[in-house]
Amino acid sequence: MKKNLLLIIVILGLMGCDNFLEPKSDTLYIPKDVTSLDEMLLGSAYPRPTSTSVVISAGLQLLDDDVTCTSASGEVSSYNEPKVNSVRYIYSWQPNMFEEAAKVSMMYRGMWESQYKLILGANGALDYVDGVDGTYNEKTLVKAQAYALRGFYFFNLVNIFGEPYNHNPKALGIPLKLNSGVEQEDIARNTVEEVYKQVLEDLGDAEELYLSLPKDMQHKADLRTSLPMVQLLKSRVYLYMENWKEAAQYAKKVIDDWDFALIDLNTLELSTGTRTYYPFITRESSDVIWLFGQGGDITNYYSLETVGAGYTYRKIFNASAELTDGFKEGDLRKEWYIFRESYRFPDVFLAHGKIKTSSSTGILLENNAFTQAFRLAEAYLNLAEAAAMDGDETTALKALNDLREKRFTPGAPDVEVSGLTGSALVDKIRQERRLELCFEFHRWFDLRRYGMPSIKHVWNDGKGPVEYVLQEKDPGYTLPIPEVVMNQNRALIQNKLASPR
Template sequence: MKKNLLLIIVILGLAGCDNFLEPKSDTLYIPKDIVSLDEMLLGVGYPRPLGTYTVLSAGLNLLDDDITYTSQTGTISSYDEPKANAIKYLYSWHPDMFEELNKVYSLYKDIWESHYRFILGVNGVLDYIDKVNGTYNEKTLVQAQAYALRGFYFFNLVNIFGEPYNYNPKALGIPLKLNSGVEQSDIARNTVEEVYKQVLEDLGDAEELYQTLPKELQYKKDLRVNLPMVQLLKSRVYLYMENWKEAAKYAKKVIDDWEFSLIDLNTLEIPGSLSYYPFINENASDVIWLFGKVADVDAYLGVQLSYRFSIFNASPELIAGFKEGDLRKEYYIFREQNYADIFLPFGKNTTSFAHSLESTSFSQAFRLPEAYLNLTEAAALDGDEATALKVLNDLRAKRFTTDTPGKEVSGLTGKDLVDKIRQERRLELCFEFHRWFDLRRYGMPSIKHVWNAGETPVEYVLQEKDPGYTLPIPQVVMNQNRALIQNKLANPR
């Protein structure tokens, strides 16, 4: 029976779940009760900080226009030079990015592998859910989580390796693997449209299951996916599909039906140079679900110039977007050590000291501000500009100092209003892995990166609607699954 990288349920991943593998056997053991299946789901279905195969987004921030090579002078050490040269392939949208990165960073191939490991894990849960003992509520809660997670993983994958839905839904997306069995043959890629249909089906199943449960089981502060997470993800999916009414409807559910609340930055103490408020943490009032490991955020931050400057900074265009009185500039972006004018490309995560990220903390989150931004954009594009302005100003009221003149937006209509909302989205969600996906659905505009290492800066340009907006499938994956067709690759820049 032929096995390939896409289809194997990884034994090492499953071995962490008590009793999932029979002793002295390499065959799968079917759990007999819902407690065992729930433990299995937690062990092989969730992207947690200390998980071995948990990298979902590593380096994606290097692709967008919120990051730039530092303007500081200095040399890269001989130790870090191979890493820097490999990272340059990603930063320049080079079609050989994964092959070069994997020479020094094994985690980058895990973007594909990690997603499918998790998908196979949740598929195992869905395959066995009817074979275990347990109450209706216990089994339904586990099943709802599994559908929610699978929808999330498929959605992430298709937006990395498939063309934007609103540009070419008939383009090749990613293979839909819907069971935990080992296939007799390789699996071809489904279209982007087919993947989106499956995502909505999975999220719809999750939502229906959650809604049959008591309210206290629909959302629990236990680091598991939940009904408001499903609703926020459905809002995101519909936004990408340009289904404005459904995007607005589900965003409004998240805002109105739950007790999450926006953090008023006016109530927080301005952080000092070595102390930052962690917005991505389980105690934040606007956090709906936490996931991911720090490797996603700091995959490229370890390479530094002499004097320990990071080689990457927040782009000047992003920083210029934070106008006077906007507290997000103080809270959302770190400064390099004690340098007030050098901004680093992260800032909402928990730190252990200086600007070192805490490796035991979650790296990403579904947060309430996205629901506000989804709602205001969808309303504006659907012609409900009064709602769009109200929701936009509700968010901005918590982001600017109380005495900031002009913090309330008024008088904007049409494209000007949409542009303002999308700029607000850029500022609010900076470095949370939204910007690259947003640029894709905005029409794939031309963006530029400059690499300043060496005597002469090198400029790389991603042209409008460039094939580079869809990442190549790693060659190691192509070698394992011969049914895959590679994406159209841009010429090396």
């Protein structure tokens, strides 16, 4: 048998991540029962915190307008300077960002390779599940998970390396790898439109399979994909496609058909001593639908520091003033969603938050903590935006105000939005989306579908500010495919590269 399974090779420890199309070993071990195959799916197709080599979003938050480094003071130590400079290439949208960043850490180029590795794990489960022992429900659950995961990775990849769907669906997207076998030839890129079609097919198959299962198997608090996860992702996909009716329909399913609940920030209490942050990205949160991701997605930038007089350590990256100024009087999210730098600088907001940490300051990520989640709040925002764009302003305002009620202190001015229509209402909803989902890897993708507006970044590592500008509809809004990937798959065509900045 010549077929290779990535998920098998991962378990044997024989796979490298230097070629997303061609695992390196012919050694095979094929599970005989569905339980073993399900365990392999968990280990080879899920982006778990324990999968330290799987980083699917590293660097993405450095690209948007919620992050700045203008509040740094002091200078970077010579020891840390190479790492800081590698991050600077991403922060300034350089066309050679992956090559320069990879000189220090391989995690940055891993956004491509890690996700194809996970796709192969999902494909392996789909290729072999019908041939193993197990009940119909057990096999159906494996298939549903595999389709959900593959659809998610294809969607994530095409929004990193392909142009926005609503801008140019005929542009080149990513290769669609739909089985676990070794390809005899290199695979060319499918169009953005073709990738979206496959994403919807995968999510449709996952949804149909979940619906064929008993209710208690459609969603479990076991950190795996589920029917509401699929429905929320379909709502997001349709939103990006500007299919407003379907986006609203699936958002309402998540809100109405399940027992998730928005966390009322008014019920959270500040400790009287050292500041303690509530961890929103955990399985205990009532609004969390699915958890994924690991520390490498964020620690590559938030731990970088400068050193000033008296060994005063300051973080290089902070939340931008444009973001923090958006939180108005009575909005509790500014207090709970964004970590402060330290007790010495309580008014300096860092460029991350919501995660589970191992210190009261929110600086250190707890071992094996998840860094990303599908949350119920997104469903309200998807519903609000889709309804507003479709002319259903009553539904849009209700969804928006239902969310804001849980985010503002009672009686705060303008807590209830009213009287807005048309583009003013859409703008308000999108601003609300920015505040609610800050530092959850949504902003860069949202800026792309909003028309790719101009962004200015200022770099200050203690040696003086340098300004970089991403122009409106700049080629830099579509990331370059790493050269190492281009060299392995000669059928790939590189994206139009931005000019060096």
